[in-house]
Amino acid sequence: MTTDEQVAGAVGAWAPELAESFNAMEYLGSETAIQWLTESDWSAEFDLLVQDSGYPSATELWQRVLRDSVRLPAPALLLILEHMRRKPADTGSSMQAAGLGFSRTLGNVASRAAEALHESAKSSFANDELDVAIARFRVALAEFRFAIESQVLSDATRKLATGKYATAVAMIGRWVNVSRDALSRALTYSQESMTLGNVQPETFIYRLELLIQQFDLTMDPEVLRDALVLQSQNRHVSGSEVAEAEVRYRLAQLAAPGSRESKRYLASARRLLERCNPRNSVEEVRRKVLHILVAEAASGALPTSLRSVAIPKGILAEMARQPSTELWRTVRMVIAKLDELRLHRSSIPAAVLCARFLRQMIDGPSDLLEQDDISLYVTITRRLAQKATWNRHVQWEAGAAALSAAKHTGNFDLALHAQATFNSLATQYPTWPLPRIGLARVQDYLAQTSEGATSTEADTWRTAADLALRSTIYARSRLGGRSAVFAVADARGFLSETFVFKKTTKSNAEHEAAMLNALRHEVAKLEGANRFEVPRSLAIVEVSSTDDRQWVHVSQRAAGRLISDLATGEAEGALDSIVELLAIFHRIAGDPPAGKSAWQPLKANLKMWSRTLFEPTKADEFVDSLRRAFPGELRLVRKRDGHAANWLLDPAGRIVAVDFESTDFIPVGYDVAQLIEDNGILQASPAGWQRRLALMSRYLKGLGEALSDSAISSAYGWFAVTRALRLGTEREAGKHLRRHARELCGMLIECGGESTASIARELLHGLSRTEHTDPTESAPTHDHRRLSKAMAYQLRHQGPSNNVPIDEAGFAAIEDLARALNADISELLAVAEHPGEPRYGIRDGRIRALYGHSIPVTIDVEIDVGAPQHLYHGSNWPALDAIVRDGLTPMQRRMVHLTNTIEEATAVGGRKGAPLVFSIEQSRDEEPVADGIWVAAMVPRQRLSIVNPFIDEAGAVR
DSSP: OOSHHHHHHHHHHHOHHHHHHHHHTTSSSSTGGGHHHHSSTTHHHHHHHTSTTOHHHHHHHHHHHHHHOOOOOHHHHHHHHHHHHHOHHHHHHHHHHTTOOHHHHHHHHHHHHHHHHHHHHHHHHHTTOHHHHHHHHHHHHHHHHHHHHTTOSOHHHHHHHHHHHHHHHHHHHTTSOOOHHHHHHHHHHHHHHHHTTOOOHHHHHHHHHHHHHHHHHHOOHHHHHHHHHHHHTTTTOOSOHHHHHHHHHHHHHHSOTTOHHHHHHHHHHHHHHHHOOOSSHHHHHHHHHHHHHHHHHHTTOOOOOSGGGSTTHHHHHHHHHSOOHHHHHHHHHHHHHHHHHHHHHOOHHHHHHHHHHHHHHHHSOGGGOOHHHHHHHHHHHHHHHHHOTTOHHHHHHHHHHHHHHHHHHOOHHHHHHHHHHHHHHHHHSTTOHHHHHHHHHHHHHHHTSSTTOOSOHHHHHHHHHHHHHHOSSSOEEOGGGOTTEEEEEOTTTTTSEEEEEEEEOHHHHHHHHHHHHHHHHHHHTSTTGGGEEOOEEEEEEEOOOSSSOOEEEEEEEEOOEEGGGSOHHHHHHTHHHHHHHHHHHHHHSOOOOTTOOSHHHHHHHHHHHHHHHSOHHHHHHHHHHHHHHOOTTSOEEEOOOOSGGGEEEOTTSOEEEOOOOOOOEEETTHHHHHHHHTTTOSOSSHHHHHHHHHHHHHHHHHHTOOOOHHHHHHHHHHHHHHHHHHHHHOTTOOHHHHHHHHHHHHHHHHHSOHHHHHHHHHHHHHHHTOSOOOTTSOOOSSOHHHHHHHHHHIIIIIGGGGTOOOOTTSOEEHHHHHHHHTOOHHHHHHHHTOTTOOSEEEETTEEEESSOOSSOOOOOOSSOOOOOSOEEEEEEGGGHHHHHHHOBOOTTSSSEEEBSOHHHHHHHHGGGSSEEEEEEOOOSOOEEEETTEEEESOBOGGGEEEEOTTTTTTOOOO
């Protein structure tokens, strides 16, 4: 195997997700990037690793690592790990023959792969591969956590793994936001590493940085004081001056401006920075930037908020959110100091950071931009490209910088330089889409000028689209839930833009382009326009296709994290801005045609969902009750598909809307309910109900729509009950969302209007499968969880031995169960029908557990939600070797229990130790028995693969 094309194709055919990951980490895509495979003494063995049958080679290579202390490169270790996960049965047999235990080997291979990724990420930072470094650190975090939680590592290995996990979070956190959970875990692991004997100065210094990042998230001043205490306890450790200065600078910002306390903290921060002897060029850059910020704050000229002082993440975010003449002046001072380092010390980190700040300036308001900003950006990116001729992303950015400058200055020569750069890259990397994208953008620009009139830009966009759609290194994105959307990251994809290729029809593509252009125009007129980011429509081109989607809409948008992937609190915090942007869209998206009915398109879905839940006659009656309560008086607005997977939060905290293809119309406010309920962002409670109504009011105000409080309540109640119906019958919805559907019904019964409450009560009855329809009639009289466990134990295992007869369908008389447990029947009903309890069914005065039996019963399927695309089983590491040997067996139960989400499988596995998640190759052997629960008699070992549930550990950016 001698070319990157062959390697990419081989890995893509065997493991598409791994191919995409390898590309993001720059292990594929160029000859130099795959020297680990093509030029190693072990190229033959590596060649076998990228094949489905390469697990014997994986075993042999790991034996060499252990026997000869060989240090394999990160890609090779990741390929060994992939074999162990994808084919644990085959790889396990191979390792058993070699005298290796599977579980212990899996944990140690993951740890060794993470260490190798960690080292190559640090090298990438030093070589101006910022996005590549972040990608490598992210994967390292996932593998470190997988290995650490396995509990199979020795103390010496665990000490390194926990320490390096913390270091990686600290380094990523300088540039992009990491999740609260990852940051909290990093602090825990950092402390553990130190307890295990890690006394390296870097461990202490990075812990200080983690505390600073925790303050930036929480704004809790106690965190900063904890950092000062930690520093005072470690005064003997040198090299912490920059981190300590950051702590004192933030404390100064917390104090009253110009106060004695503020001046004292600023003065001490300045002294620390002046006596600091930077350990490396990265620290020297941070020292320079912080020194300017301290001086500006002391003079009262700093226009930034507390969080914006994070270097460089916070400053870049502030530039995107709050561009101003004052901020640009400060940033130019920073750039001037950094450029001195670049010129006099050839500092690559200084040049990289200069380029980041300058790019943000060029992407910002044109009235703040100066000619020197543009020329310096071109100069720096060109010099970086000259220093790193092997780095295709740096070359690409140099071309992009020249094109940006041409557009701002009208310099035709710069456009031709960009064209030459992209042409060279397209020749060198013929299957890489980005150079073709660059060429298409140049030709679009030249076509608008008299000097460069051309008609070839459509052909270039078509070539770019064909490459993107056929690429083995860019996988389909799930943005908007559309399987044919390809997201292609640009040279700095983690920090800036992504190109999106959506395969669709011509009319839908034209419609979406029109919607994007109209929304961009409207947002640009707003006073708070910088709170939102709207994708740019770039091109619509025809491609070859086997279906009616013969056109590709190409757009460009900011990178970011899906709202659906955020933690609940963070997602909730974004709702106000989202509903405001949603109102803007509905305001300009056009009116429906005369006579348009919103009921007909909704009816089709409502009937489909209802027939999943009820028998046909009952389903039709339920849909009729929805029709009678339908808020038909509401005006219609363009359908947005407002669910949380259609919104991003970019690194600057701006809301990014994606997917504007829909041409249908819905009642005003329906998208708001879809946004909130489809991912359960708000708790279903009286307080949550008031928050929903407040968001509806905010949305309607932005839309200019006046509705009474009762009308808002009635409308939202109807929308919410239909989303509950959808969640309760959706085959891909996990237990959490099914529970949310039932809790939503309970909230509507308590807080909604009379008509809505009646429908919600009927729906809850169907979703809960109980005869007792009002969850508020009786409440548990003692500990709910304790009684539920006792009920489950009797109904699943010991009932017949305790005078609780159980029939073939699993049912027992409620009176018998109440007598055995010395409980009231009302107490049992209150537990069984609780919205959070999907484990019981009641029929004709009898009760049963829906799954988990060790006694012989046959559970009939009551809610036919269909088979999800994937099923998972949560177990734990001590059981791994037995499962790899024997497959999944019921053990003390009658059936193996599966779920349809990785999160729930992880939770189940974590109940008895370190969690482990298996993915199940689908067959017809699994049957649903309750919300999010499927059962099978057993799962053969050949159908199992192992999932790393922590793959998005630091928060995925798309």
